[in-house]
Amino acid sequence: MDETANGLCHIGAMTNCDTFFEEAATLLGPRGITNDTELVEPWLTDWRGRFTGRACAMASPANARELSELVRLCAKHGVPIVPQGGNSGMSGGATPDDSGRAILLSLRRMNAIREVDEESRRVTCEAGVVLQTLHEAVEAKGLRFPLTLGGKGSATVGGLISTNAGGSQVLRHGSMRALVLGLEAALADGRIFSMLTPLKKDNRGFDLKQLLIGSEGTMGIVTAATLKLLPAVAERVVVWAGLPSLRAARELLLHCEDSAGDALEGFEVMPQACLDAVLDHLPDSRSPLTERHAWYALIEVVADTASADTLRDRCETMMASAFENDLLEDAVLSASEAQAEAFWLLRESVAPAERARGPAVQHDISVPVEKMPEFVETTAPMIEAEWPGVEAVAFGHLGDGNVHYHMIAPKVKDALAWQMGPGKDISRRVHDLVTQWGGSISAEHGIGQLKREELVRLGDPVALSMLRAVKQALDPQGLLNPGKLI
Structure with a gap:
């Protein structure tokens, strides 16, 4: 069977894929895997419309056991896995490439809130729980989860952890790294890493869950987490x-x-x-x-x-x-x-108002907190002078050194041509300036596929070699979210 124009690559186009699909269907049942065009196609494009890929199927396991067995099956047949939560990421990290070899792994069926512990002020929930649903569940117990963002109606816990999401309350409570007390994840060989029970002190070597937080599904697939809660705001x-x-x-x-x-x-x-x-x-x-x-x-x-x-x-x-x-x-x-x-x-x-104005290139950047005003006041006139007609606009979370730095295009006839031409040049310039100021080209949205080349170009070679070494150790076949981050 051949690739189709709608983004699906039928299983038979790959070695052993007929066998893989049959075994996966036996494992997951009719609700657990599909290659129906109408069901899969809406999830093949990121929500910003920048990336569209192909997939051989979409798998939707119901629990960690099914996910573990599915990952083992993928390892056996050499099938890449692209995990996806609410598909609300900003960097194309949950969109497959155009080869059609990968399965799209939806975590949305794994949406149980296993326990809300009022005394210990923590919640254990599965990766597919939507952030707004989590907020409502813990608020019913007089508690709150202190992270929110504009996409709370679609963003999932697994996606938030995988991208180390921030939001408007980072100033006081930190990003997801600070709020995850315990973690459960499927590794590339199907084994389940389980450290859901939090300990105030645990000095048994590396904090392994931190390898998975912010790794964008390239080191392991988050299945559940124990999260920190606070008393409700009165x-x-x-x-x-x-x-x-x-x-x-x-x-x-x-x-x-x-x-x-x-x-x-x-x-x-x-x-x-x-x-x-x-x-x-x-x-x-x-x-x-x-x-x-x-x-x-x-x-x-x-x-x-x-x-x-x-x-x-x-x-x-x-x-x-x-x-x-x-x-x-x-x-x-x-x-x-x-x-x-x-x-x-x-x-x-x-953000939606900026999109309504017309084409722009967006940058989610950070510099040391105390330098942010000087950075914006220095670099915005430089960009506007180098690209006449462009308007440099910064907004966001000043308290943690992270602003969204948007370059709005002058009136152009072909928005896509501008974004792929001058827009790319502007982004390289912004990233160069951020790096010169000791900052990061990705403060809270992740690298995904959008910034992968820029990370290679500007990242510290030693840090990049360490990232690659960890990736090789945990995913030697390179099947977990290939083409993202590293």
């Missing part, structure tokens, strides 16, 4: 502040950290250009402040039950002190939960 105040510069935002951040301490949970920034784009994109939205400002900060401060009653007073004192010290030009505190959500909607709508 009260929160969200502040929208107008600022003259990004440097001023950095000074305000330091002031808020000193004033609010651990109560400070989020600190996001965006320029006026981003706000204008959002207001054009959301017809019923409006600016929280009357006057226009060069930059805006979105600040979230939270409290548990014990300190909820005094939170607003503390926030008002914090912002009054900021005014007295000329750290901002204007600010408004949310008066209700609905207004707090409205402020956050403006921030979360920046």
Whole structure:
């Protein structure tokens, strides 16, 4: 059987694939594997539409045992495996290549929340659990999982772990590396690595789960995890502040950290250009402040039950002190939960508003936290001067040194041609500058296939050799998510 134009490569086009499919179907049953075009094709393109691949089939095991046996079967027949959660990644890390040799491994059926331990404040759940579902389950117990992002309705726990996702609460709680207490994963030979039970102290050598967190499915396939929980937020105040510069935002951040301490949970920034784009994109939205400002900060401060009653007073004192010290030009505190959500909607709508403006090249970069204002103020004029008509826009998580650095194209007739031509040149320039400033070309979205060549070009040779050595040791056949990361 030959490859088809719809992205599926029928099993018979490969050596032993008829046998593989028969054995996989016997193992997984009718719900567990398919090569039906209508069922598979929607998952062969990443959600941003940048990468489209082919697959010989889509497998959907129901539990870790089935997954383990499937991986053993793939190893036996030499079938590559591309794990996929909610298909909401930003770097093409869950999309197969165009060879049609790989199976697309969907973890979405493995969606059980095994236990919510209220006393220990932790949850054990499977890889296919959707982030929003997890939030709702633990909130019903008076707890919360302190990581959220715009794609919470589709992103899965396994995907979040595999990409070491961040989000808007990293400032206080860290990325997934800090929130994963235990891990279960299928290795390339089908063995199950199981360290779900967390220990405060465990000095038996390497922290092996950290090899899998952020490895994008190239070292092992996450099947379940034990995650850290916190008491539910009893009260929160969200502040929208107008600022003259990004440097001023950095000074305000330091002031808020000193004033609010651990109560400070989020600190996001965006320029006026981003706000204008959002207001054009959301017809019923409006600016929280009357006057226009060069930059805006979105600040979230939270409290548990014990300190909820005094939170607003503390926030008002914090912002009054900021005014007295000329750290901002204007600010408004949310008066209700609905207004707090409205402020956050403006921030979360920046990316779709930018896409609506037209073609752009996006960069998820980080530099040392204290250098971010200087980096943006120095490099944005350089890019705009070197590519006339391009607009450099930075927004995001100033508190952890990570901003989304978008280069918006001038008006062009052929968006794809611009992205593949000048857009690629701009990205190389941005990545060169980030590297010169001691930063990272991927802060929270992963490498995937989007940035793999750039990682090879700019990565430290010693670090890259170590990554390859670990990959070779854990996946000698190279079957786990080939073509991604390394």
